[in-house]
Amino acid sequence: EAQVTQNPRYLITVTGKKLTVTCSQNMNHEYMSWYRQDPGLGLRQIYYSMNVEVTDKGDVPEGYKVSRKEKRNFPLILESPSPNQTSLYFCASSAGTQNTGELFFGEGSRLTVL
């Protein structure tokens, strides 16, 4: 089954404790992206990757890091989480180097930073 898988789905952590949210897709997609969704603010892009070893900032990259060492994986790293990073996070992927295809989303990861 074609899918985008995120882990963990739910996480409660404390300020400053480094964490990683993993994202994996099995569709051989070149494009992958991370979004956060907050009430009243909609979906905002954090980082995206056009291919292996190619990443770029989205609209709200501050406080986040990403890496793309393999095509299927695109982890989101919070080096020192803060309460304002409490949010619902989504990973998405799409085929084609120009991102021309359909965008597929993971189920989301709900993060709470105390």
Added chain:
Amino acid sequence: KQEVTQIPAALSVPEGENLVLNCSFTDSAIYNLQWFRQDPGKGLTSLLLIQSSQREQTSGRLNASLDKSSGRSTLYIAASQPGDSATYLCAVKGFGGQNFVFGPGTRLSVLP
């Protein structure tokens, strides 16, 4: 900069009604437009993808149209059911850009 709006923000209809959700965008130079459905606290499920060269796409009871010149897309849902209750989002992608720009969504409630 592309901006996407959706009207209405919320809609409540009785079961069985046909309904239309609207999506407007400011820059008509789009590559494609995609409609998604999102259940509370869940991920986004792709419903329909319309390429810029297309006028409409259909899937079951859903029909999406695209009018680039007026910067509009509509999602038509026929014979609505309570299971259609969800938030519906549209997203557009421009040429050369890497972002999909999302609208804020329309929250739909279909009452039994």
